[in-house]
Amino acid sequence: MADELDRDQLRREVDQALGHGSAPQHQGPEQFQMAEGSSAKHVIGVISGKGGVGKSLVTGAVATSLRRAGKRVGILDADITGPSIPKMFGMSGVHAMARDEKILPAVSKGGIEVMSTNLVLQSETDPVLWRGPMLMGALKQFFGDTDWGELDYLLVDMPPGTGDVALTVFQSLPVEGVVIVSSPQDLVQMVVGKALNMAAMMEVPVVGLVENMGYLTCPHCGERIEPFGPSRLQETADHFGIMALDQLPIDPAIAASCDEGDFEQKMPQGLVAKTIDQILAHDEADGR
């Protein structure tokens, strides 16, 4: 018994020494705040069950479409170890500046504000060899120490999968909805279920499902070719009880404009029309 008491006493001392003293055991995750003078009416995440399915492309397309619709738009590139947004928006070699202890986001030609690891690295080919706490610190700074100004939409390009940073985005940023991006193979393999489960567990509503690279149009005869078979977008969306949004083709011109940095200028009109309708409908329903 005496031994038991000693152990309790020891635990209290250890807790106190570690600063856990009398703090409640379950305080919940830290909520990141935007810097003074900055705000976002809507924070929307773009997620995927695995990498390389076109999540950044869809983030960029949604941002470009909202900007073309006259909205004030920012992109927080939370894909911290594999950022691809700056290149797409012609910001290769651009470095974020600081003013009054705040980071100034880079601004695209069309007026989209961007914050990304690539804007703070010496060179965009430098590998990001950061461990968990640094990744979280970067995310917190990108959200909270950046001079975003007053945004209508802050889009968050999430890291692929369901790792630490993705969970932190869900827990610490006021994400009001997520767009899920998938490839035709994901729909077959139900990889999309992983992303959906993460959103459900974090209690974040799903805007809908986008299928990328499901078909291509023959450049000679205009025929629609479906290399992976007929689309399963609607079937999968129905299965999970979410909305089927856009189907994006495999388009070499899109890939080229992402590489050349003029995606914003060259993006075909209506590429993510259903997604935008859905996002704006929510905006109108809010009366904002």
Ligand SMILES: Nc1ncnc2c1ncn2[C@@H]1O[C@H](COP(=O)(O)OP(=O)(O)OP(=O)(O)O)[C@@H](O)[C@H]1O
């Ligand atoms: N519909 C498409 N047509 C042509 N190329 C595409 C299409 N979608 C994506 N790509 C190309 O595929 C590559 C990967 O796309 P993207 O970076 O958007 O994927 P991601 O899911 O964000 O990847 P990661 O998970 O690694 O961040 C890019 O080079 C992009 O230009």
